[in-house]
Amino acid sequence: MHEKLRKKIMPSATGTAMPVPANTIDIIQHAEVIATSESESRPLDNIVDGSTGPGSSQWVAGSTGPQSLIFKFDAPQNITGIIYEIEEQEIARTQEVCFEVSTDSGAHFREILRHEYNFSPNGSTFQREELKLDLPRITDLKMTIKPDKGNLDCVAKLNYIAFQM
Structure with a gap:
């Protein structure tokens, strides 16, 4: 039986399937994911399908501009790490990713990390990050993706995300 990701969409190419490591939170079983949008052809479910690496399946936002998950x-x-992958093969751009956490069911968030990535079709097209953290008793984790820090009309993308415990 294949279970589905519990998700909500807020208004406003094949990789390698990998098993979920034992020290990783099973997002399908233990979380609901709220997103600002998703495209029909590349839904949010793709970030937890086990496909990783360049060419893996990916979530693509259904609209341009900043997006939140x-x-x-x-x-x-208790989160000890975040692993995530982003791929952009079409547009040269500088993307910003921000992580915030809450310990009170989303009433208050505090920023824990902000990163920028430069993508170029003729150069760097894939980014994988493995962050080591010490975040006890997290009830909510927010990832905000600003697809371009300039004025390009881009969509946010995410290939994979996992939370280590």
Whole structure:
């Protein structure tokens, strides 16, 4: 039986399938994911399908501009790491990613990390990050993606994300 990702969409190419490591939170079983948008052809489910690496499946926002993904955990989680992958093969751009966490069911968030990535079709097209953290009792984790820091009309993309415990 194949279970589906619990998700909500807020208004406003094949990779390698990898098993979920034992020290990783099963997002499908233990969280709801709230997103600002998703494209029909590249839904949010793709970030948890186990496909990783260049050419893997990916979530693509359904609209341009900044997008947020909020992972609402069923029970507080002790997060020791975040692994995520982003791929952009079409447009040269500078993307910003920001992570925020909450320990009070999303009433308040605090920023824990902000990164920028430069993508270029003739150069760097893939980014994988493995962040080591110490975040006890997290109820919600928000990832905000600003697809271009300039004035390009771009969509946010994310190939994969996992939270280590």
